Amino acid sequence: MQTKLEQIELSAMTDLDSIQDEESLEQWRVTNLGRSSPIMDVFNALGGLPKEERPVVGKRANEVKHTIEAAYESKSVAIKNAALTRSLQSERLDVTLPGRPIVKGRLHPATQTLREIYRIFGEMGFQIYRSREVETDEFNFQLLNFPPHHPAREMQDSYYIESAIDRGDDPLLLRTHTSPGQVHAMREYVAQSPQDPPPIRIILPGMCYRYEQISARYEIQFTQVEGLAVGKRITFGDLKGTISDFARRLLGQQVRTRFRASHFPFTEPSAEVDFECFLCNGEGCSVCKQTGWLEIMGCGMVHPVVLQNGGYDPAVYSGYAFGMGPERLTMLRYRIEDIRNFWANDLRFLEQF
Ligand code: DAH
Secondary structure (H helix, E strand, O other): OHHHHHHHHHHHHHHHHOOOOHHHHHHHHHHHHOOOOHHHHHHHHHHHOOOOHHHHHHHHHHHHHHHHHHHHHHHHHHHHHHHHHHHHHHOOOOOOOOOOOOOOOOOOHHHHHHHHHHHHHHHOOOEEOOOOOEEEHHHHOHHHOOOOOOHHHHHOOOOEEOOOOOOOOOOEEEOOOOOHHHHHHHHHHHHHOOOOOOOEEEEEEEEEEOOOOOOOOOOOEEEEEEEEEEEOOOOHHHHHHHHHHHHHHHHOOOOOEEEEEEEEOOEEEEEEEEEEOOOOOOOOOOOOOOOOEEEEEEEEEEOHHHHHHHOOOOOOOEEEEEEEOHHHHHHHHHOOOOHHHHHOOOHHHHOOO
């Protein structure tokens, strides 16, 4: 029995010497320490030995088993370390590899157009006024002269916000246009100096939301830029001059504008503004549908009721307002045919700008 134990130890250790990887080490462990390994056979056979031999053989068998186990542990550590060293060596810095190109970021095309609009109106003395995106029905419609059930609301199907409180005729909604900011701004200016409200020259940019069937021409969200000027003796001539100058600063000195009579509940009189088609210089092309003109914005003189709602006495003050969609302007400029591109976040589209 004693010699057999020596042989078991010797053969286990000899086999272990040549092992280099975890898989063969595991096989070795099963063979030399597993349930039917030779050393385990010795333990199983102990009971059949003469009584006086048992303690001696048992002791030696334990020693052999511990030696094999210890050898297993240290081999296992050695194999893991070798693998780590190998992987570190293969990751050595290769200074001859070409560098990774740095991806250059850029502004979203809608933001680029917005900033150009800010720059131009900034040069003309307008400030940027930011207004909320969640509105009350009162501000989005009623104070702008759209009473409940007014047919002009039809054009602006809305996303209403469920609130815990029943607000009756004044529910919360996502603003359908930037116009409600006009009343917020007027009230804020009036609060600064109630006796003698200061003149206003602002643009109000921001996201608007409408419940639309999404298509190449309609999105459920889009930006608008609203303009508002209020003061004593502001006339339709000021409105025409400002917008025509905006068109020239945006598209060049040669570009012409035209104003067509229209209707908005919050302006009187109201107009639509066309810019001469800047793709064909008014000759007629597919983008302007052979008319030579592109419809760019709505505008008008602020309705007396709206001035009143803002806290400006319509007998003393007058004002003009306009509203445009920068996405539409961007689409015309770059001949983008599908408005869904703006918020789809597709890099193949965005990287072109
Ligand atoms: N709020 C209008 C809309 O979304 C656009 C508009 C038209 C704004 C005329 C104005 C304006 O300030 O004077 O359809």
